[in-house]
Amino acid sequence: MDVAPSSAFESNADDPNRRFFQPDIETMSREGIRAAQEKRVLELVPAAYENSPFYRELWSAAGVDPARVRSLDDFFEMVPTFAKDDLRAYRARTGDPFSGLLQVPTSRLTSVMSTSGTTGAPELLPEIWDAAPPLPACSARDLWELGVRPGDRVIVPAGVFRGFFDTFYQEMGLVPIYVDAWIGQGAEIIAALQRYRPTYIQLIMPTVLELERLAGSYDLRDALSSLRGASFAGQPLGAALAAKVSEEWGVELFIYSSAGDTGTAWECREHNGFHLWEDLVLAENLEPEGRGTVPAGEVGELVATDLDNQAAPLIRYRSGDLVRFDPGRCGCGRTHLRQWIIGRLGDETIVRGRPVVVGEVWKAVETQEETHDGMFQIIREERVVDRLRLRVGYAPADGLDLADLGVRLRAAVTDRVGVEPEIELVPVDDLVARSSSVAKFPRVVKA
Incomplete structure (x- = not known):
């Protein structure tokens, strides 16, 4: 800078x-x-x-x-x-x-x-x-646009993200509050929000899923009401989750990606x-x-x-x-x-000569209430395959009929992408836990 x-x-x-x-x-x-x-x-x-x-x-x-x-x-x-x-x-x-x-x-x-x-x-x-590493320092303009100002408290998930943010936040005049945002820590995240009333929080997918899981037990709109905005990165949010964060929880989301x-x-605010x-x-x-x-x-x-x-x-x-x-x-x-x-580049999968892209599978998976988080993976060894294999995360619930969900998902994917898939259903928390990165969730995997 x-x-x-x-x-x-x-x-x-x-x-x-x-x-x-x-x-x-x-x-x-x-x-x-x-x-x-x-x-x-x-x-x-x-x-x-x-x-x-x-x-x-x-x-x-x-x-x-x-x-x-x-x-x-x-x-x-x-x-x-x-x-x-x-x-x-x-x-x-x-x-x-x-x-x-x-x-x-x-x-x-x-x-x-x-x-x-x-x-x-x-x-x-x-x-x-x-004073501050290049990657965090380039975000100062973006955080200012979001509404962060000197003296504010900010919540960030502790983890091995690229870039050393501690000194950077302090140089900006901010008070960083580090919270374990991984699976199972939702109550602690909400407690930190209620206690410190931050103006900004860095969200990752496990954080969003944790908050969603606890939405019936806490007033999330109130817990998140001190925020001027929240950032999200690592992967695109599906339409259903993005609408929940902005409309139900009242949080303005600022998505960022890699340069x-x-x-x-x-x-920006636009x-x-x-x-x-x-x-x-x-x-x-x-x-x-x-x-x-x-x-x-x-x-x-x-x-x-x-x-x-x-x-x-x-x-x-x-x-x-x-x-x-x-x-x-x-x-x-x-x-x-x-x-x-x-x-x-390369995420397109060719199934018996037909191109299948991540975005189209995503839209199909989101159509079912139990899988509306859009958490899934395409499993393939090579880009060109004979069958479309999907691993899809679902929200466990009493009385859930997995066989029926599988039938509905296969129909939705077939209708959307033109290829009937083989689907492995797993609890969504188990699927997220398989990720090798705290920041990103791979959509195309070999196994």
Whole structure:
């Protein structure tokens, strides 16, 4: 960030109604954004070539001469893209835990975090930071937009999320309250809400399911009434659960997603797309199987370049996220790109020649009252299969006829996706407990 969180919050503390945390950056002209990106990229390329064995090997094989990269257009034309599998292959071949990306001695690192590991083995994320790590610090603008202000109490789930949030919240002038938000801790979460009256809570799926389970025993609307908003990430919320949180519980939800593993992209109060902070990430939307740029409004693959990572930046990294972009000014007044994540490259399953996508299965699963949480997994060994196997989580209840539920679900899925599935029904808490990540729930699994 151009301004440290602590100093920026101090300068804004006397004007809590100010719309933007950093107005000069958040409303920068498109020309100004491009100029700032170009300046950073021209610093990034020679440094990466000199200090990163992965980039030196990749770019040398592609005939890249860093001295010839003199503009953003040169960068897009000359520098090759790469994917997570390339990093894994480099790590397996060399034994380098940082996959050849690290550009500084390990003695300079402040911390080493990791990705969630939802799509494979977790990737190490070395960081250099002073007051606050890059990933949490980029969220300061988003939390300000949500309504968080210095002096507020905030509830966050304790867990091994990427990024060290403790110092960050304190630098923002906030009082963090850490609560175990995993399965079985719903009463403790509600007690913390009632006791501390926070203005913000970070939600994850187990938290939402815990609150839903206790809705008949507690007045959740009252318990959550102190919140100005709540964030949610890790996976999309189904329509039924999202409506319950906003309409029944009275909580304004701010969803956020990944910015291609370089940071996060949050909704603003308009709830119309996710803002990519383009002073921190250079985002491209490319053809999934090629190098061509996809026009605004059409679906392509997010390719991201870290602009604020001093330790091991990702440079033209193919994220696997299928997205569409809107470069126009948002209704909130911000000028940075907005993205919508449509799905994951490779999540489409081909069943006897028929494509089946996660979103369509989701809509079918939500139609049944016992499975309206939309918790399910597609089980497959390969992308192309002969049968559609689903594992679906249901809410246990007295008198529940599982055989009848299975019949109804098979009919709903068949009608929606055109393929009759094989369905394994499990209690929803058991299904969530199988997740290997506290932040994300994998929708496509091998077993």
